[in-house]
Amino acid sequence: SFHCIEQPEVKKAINMLRPGYTPPSKFTLAGRLLNEVFQEEKIKCSEKLSGEFVCRSIDGWSNIHNESVVCATVTVDGGTVYLYDNIDISGHPHASEYLTALASDTIKSCEQEFKHHVTSFLTDDAANMAKMRKALEEIENIK
Structure with a gap:
């Protein structure tokens, strides 16, 4: 603060x-x-x-103002984690369809901006995240 x-x-x-x-x-x-x-x-x-092979991850929670937030990170070989973005998702559904679009957009923008290669995507085991991971597997330009 x-x-x-x-x-x-x-x-x-x-x-x-x-x-x-x-x-x-x-x-x-x-x-x-x-x-x-x-x-x-x-x-x-x-x-x-730039040029690194990385693991992308997202996780969601509510901040102290009870606003829904998703945190997106990048992890490189060796375990170093970089914060990529904090995304305010207040007013958006936490459904897998919305999360799939959000994850897809963060993967694409991260690859374009940082010029690295996303080789894996990590989330928690919530039902909406599990469904999102399945949907990500079906997106051709994400594979």
Whole structure:
């Protein structure tokens, strides 16, 4: 949470460590700075993943605001996991058809953006995910 940067004790600790330094506001941290760091990390990931054979995975849950979220990751040989995307699926059905389209889109966009090869796809064993995996097997350009 970015609002902690404006707490008096945090400001006091920062001042003790570096007198005279003014930390960025929570809006700057959550906005411009976060976006800059995200873009830098995305470039690094793209460079590391280019040409690699990877495992894609997705998992869903509800966040603290009870909004439905799907997290998509990429795992390379050796076990290093990269976060690819967090997708807000609020208002969408959690049916296998929707999840199949979502998984297919993330596989295609990930292969295009990072220029790597998806060799496997991992999910949990929920019924909708199992049905989605079966449907993914039938999509010709995913095989």
